[in-house]
Amino acid sequence: MPPVPPLERRIVGTSLKMYFSPSRTLSYTKNIASLAPLAAASNVDLFLIPDFLNLTSCASILSSTPDPVLLGAQDTYFEDYGAFTGEVSPQSLKDIGVSIVELGHAERRRLFGETDGNIAKKAAAVVRNGMIPLICVGEVSAPSSGPASAAVGMAVRECRTQMLSALAAIPDGSEVIFAYEPVWAIGASEPAGKDHVVAVTKELRRICGERKGRVRILYGGSAGPGTFENLKEGVDGLFLGRFAHEVGNLEKVIEEMKRT
Numbered sequence: 001m002p003p004v005p006p007l008e009r010r011i012v013g014t015s016l017k018m019y020f021s022p023s024r025t026l027s028y029t030k031n032i033a034s035l036a037p038l039a040a041a042s043n044v045d046l047f048l049i050p051d052f053l054n055l056t057s058c059a060s061i062l063s064s065t066p067d068p069v070l071l072g073a074q075d076t077y078f079e080d081y082g083a084f085t086g087e088v089s090p091q092s093l094k095d096i097g098v099s100i101v102e103l104g105h106a107e108r109r110r111l112f113g114e115t116d117g118n119i120a121k122k123a124a125a126v127v128r129n130g131m132i133p134l135i136c137v138g139e140v141s142a143p144s145s146g147p148a149s150a151a152v153g154m155a156v157r158e159c160r161t162q163m164l165s166a167l168a169a170i171p172d173g174s175e176v177i178f179a180y181e182p183v184w185a186i187g188a189s190e191p192a193g194k195d196h197v198v199a200v201t202k203e204l205r206r207i208c209g210e211r212k213g214r215v216r217i218l219y220g221g222s223a224g225p226g227t228f229e230n231l232k233e234g235v236d237g238l239f240l241g242r243f244a245h246e247v248g249n250l251e252k253v254i255e256e257m258k259r260t
């Protein structure tokens, strides 16, 4: 029998946003660390993005696992050091063991005035400091009752602008992750529909087609167990929010990724 080809590498992770207390973050991180062997054996990259306050404690927990769990930050500033009160340096993030920096989440765009221009500068800073930008993109409005292709076209147009702005700021050849998160599907009861997500993410992949660096596309927005199976045609992995608060759900997602 011919050898089984290696599984395509998947990726899954979660941002804790501002949901947990420090003590809950630490016990959660220990539980995530216990999933590292399963993720490694399943050919899945696993990442955790706690809040800034808990990054160093999480780094210390995760650095003691034999299998890697990638540590992420929820944002960064675009300068490496200086008089920028209240901001966090990408150089410091790198120093404490962060390897992924999330940028442009819909909540940051909507509540904190994050713009494509800012996000592009931050993406450049992340790459300059040897980390991977995880850039969130997505359309604001839910599909209306019109043709599905119109909703896909509108989503792709909004995402294209967001993506091209960030891509223009980072050297070709650098690794980047895009999380397609339709804004209307974040915090909802269920993820966006399969046909919509697969059609949009296929187009997003085309937008990155000419790039030499590794580009991965995730889906986020009420994702949980059962989501990846539906979307695997279009995405490399998932970015979970609330439905990863129960660690067993993340374990189920990794198991699903292993099977598919």
Ligand SMILES: O=C[C@H](O)COP(=O)(O)O
Residues within 6 Å of the ligand: 015, 181, 185, 186, 187, 188, 220, 221, 222, 223, 239, 240, 241, 242, 243
């Ligand atoms: O960062 C994750 C996304 O915003 C999804 O969050 P959610 O799954 O709670 O909707």
